Amino acid sequence: MRPKRLHLSEQIRRAVDASDLSRYRICKKAGIDQSAFSRFMAGKVGLLQQNLDRLADVLGLDVVTRGASRKSKG
Numbered sequence: 001m002r003p004k005r006l007h008l009s010e011q012i013r014r015a016v017d018a019s020d021l022s023r024y025r026i027c028k029k030a031g032i033d034q035s036a037f038s039r040f041m042a043g044k045v046g047l048l049q050q051n052l053d054r055l056a057d058v059l060g061l062d063v064v065t066r067g068a069s070r071k072s073k074g
Helices: 008-018 023-030 034-041 049-059
Strands: none
16 A cells, blocks of 8 residues: 655645755745745645745755656557
């Protein structure tokens, strides 16, 4: 049985908590509003995709998306 996958937002939260950077510094580097970031970290709201991308860049994460594969006909 496969372990349950974490949602991207939970992975970001864990990376923030494990980071050597303060939350203030992360917000500054990512250009994200601190109050919105606090609400995100508390699990109260989500973030826009562009903000998640910025966070991933600051935290040194690679974001990989999986989609349905298409089989070529022929």
